[in-house]
Amino acid sequence: xxxxxxxDVKNPVLRWIDTRLPVITMLQKEYGVFPTPKNFNYFWxxxxxxxxxxxIMIATGIFLAMAYTPNTTMAFDSVxxxxxxxxxxxxxxxxxxxxxxxxxxxxxxxxxxxxxxxSYKYPRELLWMLGVTIFLVMMAxxxxxxxxxxxxMSFWAATVxxxxxxxxxxxxxxxxxxxxxxxxVDNPTLNRFFSLHYLLPFVLFGLVFLHVxxxxxxxxxxxxxxxxxxxxxxLPFHPYYTVKDSVAICVxxxxxxxxxxxxxxxxxxxxxxxxxxxxxxxxxxxxxxxxLPFYAILRAVPSKLGxxxxxxxxxxxxxxxxxxxxxxxxxxKFRPIYRVFFWVxxxxxxxxxxxxSQQPEGIWVPLGxxxxxxxxxxxxxxxxxxxxxxxxxxxxxSISQPVLGGGPLPAGAAAKPMEKA
Amino acid sequence: MRIRPRNLLGAGLIGAALLAASLFAxxxxxAEEIELPSVSWSFSxxxxxxxxxxxxxxxxxxxxxxxxxxxxxxxxxRDLIGIGLSPQQVKDVAASKRVPTTDDNGQPxxxxxxPSDHFRSPFPNEKAARAANNGGLPPDQSVxxxxxxxxxDYVYAILTGYVDPPxxxxxxxxxxxNKYFPGHQIAMxxxxxxxxxxxIDGTSNVLDQEARDVVTFLTYIANPELEERxxxxxxxxxxxxxxxxxxxxxxxxxxxxVHH
Numbered sequence: 229x230x231x232x233x234x235x236d237v238k239n240p241v242l243r244w245i246d247t248r249l250p251v252i253t254m255l256q257k258e259y260g261v262f263p264t265p266k267n268f269n270y271f272w273x274x275x276x277x278x279x280x281x282x283x284i285m286i287a288t289g290i291f292l293a294m295a296y297t298p299n300t301t302m303a304f305d306s307v308x309x310x311x312x313x314x315x316x317x318x319x320x321x322x323x324x325x326x327x328x329x330x331x332x333x334x335x336x337x338x339x340x341x342x343x344x345x346x347s348y349k350y351p352r353e354l355l356w357m358l359g360v361t362i363f364l365v366m367m368a369x370x371x372x373x374x375x376x377x378x379x380x381m382s383f384w385a386a387t388v389x390x391x392x393x394x395x396x397x398x399x400x401x402x403x404x405x406x407x408x409x410x411x412x413v414d415n416p417t418l419n420r421f422f423s424l425h426y427l428l429p430f431v432l433f434g435l436v437f438l439h440v441x442x443x444x445x446x447x448x449x450x451x452x453x454x455x456x457x458x459x460x461x462x463l464p465f466h467p468y469y470t471v472k473d474s475v476a477i478c479v480x481x482x483x484x485x486x487x488x489x490x491x492x493x494x495x496x497x498x499x500x501x502x503x504x505x506x507x508x509x510x511x512x513x514x515x516x517x518x519x520l521p522f523y524a525i526l527r528a529v530p531s532k533l534g535x536x537x538x539x540x541x542x543x544x545x546x547x548x549x550x551x552x553x554x555x556x557x558x559x560x561k562f563r564p565i566y567r568v569f570f571w572v573x574x575x576x577x578x579x580x581x582x583x584x585s586q587q588p589e590g591i592w593v594p595l596g597x598x599x600x601x602x603x604x605x606x607x608x609x610x611x612x613x614x615x616x617x618x619x620x621x622x623x624x625x626s627i628s629q630p631v632l633g634g635g636p637l638p639a640g641a642a643a644k645p646m647e648k649a
Numbered sequence: 650m651r652i653r654p655r656n657l658l659g660a661g662l663i664g665a666a667l668l669a670a671s672l673f674a675x676x677x678x679x680a681e682e683i684e685l686p687s688v689s690w691s692f693s694x695x696x697x698x699x700x701x702x703x704x705x706x707x708x709x710x711x712x713x714x715x716x717x718x719x720x721x722x723x724x725x726x727r728d729l730i731g732i733g734l735s736p737q738q739v740k741d742v743a744a745s746k747r748v749p750t751t752d753d754n755g756q757p758x759x760x761x762x763x764p765s766d767h768f769r770s771p772f773p774n775e776k777a778a779r780a781a782n783n784g785g786l787p788p789d790q791s792v793x794x795x796x797x798x799x800x801x802d803y804v805y806a807i808l809t810g811y812v813d814p815p816x817x818x819x820x821x822x823x824x825x826x827n828k829y830f831p832g833h834q835i836a837m838x839x840x841x842x843x844x845x846x847x848x849i850d851g852t853s854n855v856l857d858q859e860a861r862d863v864v865t866f867l868t869y870i871a872n873p874e875l876e877e878r879x880x881x882x883x884x885x886x887x888x889x890x891x892x893x894x895x896x897x898x899x900x901x902x903x904x905x906x907v908h909h
Contacts, residue, residue: 308723308791312723312873318878319878322878467903468907471896471899471904474896474899474900475900478896481889482889482890485885485889488882489879492878498797499796501795511831628908
């Protein structure tokens with residue numbers, strides 16, 4: 229038996245495999261009996277939901293790519309062919325388009341959950357940073373995909389966004405031409421964007437694997453932000469959280485299905501049904517809704533380089549978050565002041581989103597500037613200072629304790645859930 | 650057992666708030682434009698489907714009026730099946746059009762269209778279209794309803810929005826005044842008036858009726874999948890509601906003994 233894994237699997241075929249490549253043991257350990265804090269609320273379902281989104285996007289995308297033509301003279305028509313001639317092509321395409329929106333909604337909730345409950349703190353810093361990387365790659369993928377239908381917004385969003393890089397001193401122009409594969413957004417640009425749009429989701433898949441691997445080293449955070457003290461504080465992942473996540477997945481699909489079947493173009497922009505025309509600039513160039521907050525930050529200062537730097541900084545700052553937040557207490561439940569400022573941040577981000585959808589004039593300019601200023605103030609000033617000054621509430625002894633009324637644990641009661649596993 | 654409706658509600662609220670914020674952001678763009686007339690359409694709503702008679706009258710208008718300048722190049726003659734024409738009627742409609750082809754000597758020629766052909770475009774290319782239209786390009790109408798903020802209401806508004814310009818308005822030569830067109834100066838002369846077409850089915854041919862009918866047709870052409878989408882959507886939503894209920898019941902039963 230030298231070198232063979234000791235497997236508990238009963239089925240002889242699976243056992244033969246498992247002794248040589250212990251994937252079944254691994255699955256059982258990581259997704260079956262994996263000890264998970266028993267006090268998750270439904271916000272903890274959004275990580276799993278993101279994974280569902282990624283799979284939907286890859287599945288629909290592969291089939292779309294079979295009928296899509298990445299050529300400036302044919303791309304728009306090929307999308308219409310998908311909508312009209314491909315069997316259930318409209319379902320694939322509307323599913324992919326709205327799937328992107330759902331993906332961002334789910335990931336934004338997932339990120340704000342992490343902010344509220346301090347999930348980025350020791351020992352989960354790397355887990356968080358992998359998450360930020362996933363977000364960055366997602367944004368790139370979303371942008372590249374928006375260009376592919378080659379409508380007016382596709383073309384002009386591509387022009388505006390790639391031109392951002394021209395703000396880089398000295399080499400900016402060269403970098404932009406290198407990205408375009410020419411002297412303007414044109415066929416070579418569309419070709420490489422399609423190639424990268426197909427590539428990046430698989431990069432995402434790899435990053436998600438690392439994100440989950442890191443999660444399974446540290447274990448999950450939970451609404452109380454304290455580590456499980458023992459088996460009385462945890463439940464096996466299956467069936468407890470597989471079932472609980474199933475409820476969340478059903479609700480997710482309800483919202484998703486409503487968009488796809490009854491309002492498929494509601495989150496899109498009408499101008500993208502006009503074929504790309506380099507000679508005619510639309511009056512309002514706006515990105516997809518999920519980029520609007522960043523678009524508002526971009527336009528917050530009257531300097532191209534300044535705006536571009538701020539926009540990238542607004543995301544890169546998240547990498548430093550585990551060290552910017554100096555408070556040792558994780559959950560906002562026990563941080564009365566932070567809890568208020570968390571909601572201020574949420575409001576600032578939603579404000580930025582609305583500002584990003586408007587023409588940069590009138591009240592929207594100062595409003596965008598105030599919200600941008602708060603965003604940076606929150607991370608760079610408030611979190612480091614608050615951690616030193618804020619009087620935090622006393623933490624409970626353990627996850628089981630606050631529910632049982634603070635008294636000592638009755639010996640049998642806490643262990644009971646484990647018996648069911 | 651203790652369930653946590655508060656957390657469930659919270660999760661739902663955040664999701665809803667994010668969605669609402671994004672939705673709120675979209676219509677805000679068009680705020681400065683004039684309010685469009687709100688028309689009640691047969692195809693709107695969860696159970697909406699196309700009024701076949703209206704769509705067929707709309708096709709008659711497209712055929713007799715719009716198609717003189719506007720292409721419908723993404724659509725096929727066979728799409729007319731979807732508004733209730735019989736296969737033979739579709740063949741006849743197609744056969745009455747001549748589409749470009751090449752003859753056996755490789756020379757440009759024309760042949761009668763087939764149901765599988767795209768709608769014949771009125772001009773061979775953009776330059777020809779502009780030359781014939783005072784420099785303006787009549788946009789393709791295949792997805793025109795999806796390509797304008799306001800959709801069917803907007804197209805209806807344009808068709809019924811030709812009025813005399815207000816006193817003092819400087820109208821550039823060759824352009825026409827339309828109260829709903831951005832900037833009010835539109836290259837297209839008023840295409841439809843009371844009595845522009847004589848309906849085969851005897852329906853009153855006032856402008857309002859004509860505009861409604863052609864918009865119904867164009868909405869069908871832009872969304873030929875709409876009825877199938879709505880039907881499937883209802884089934885999927887009902888199934889998901891049931892599944893949500895079931896999975897929540899299973900979850901409650903499973904978690905009944907967990908104290909948390």
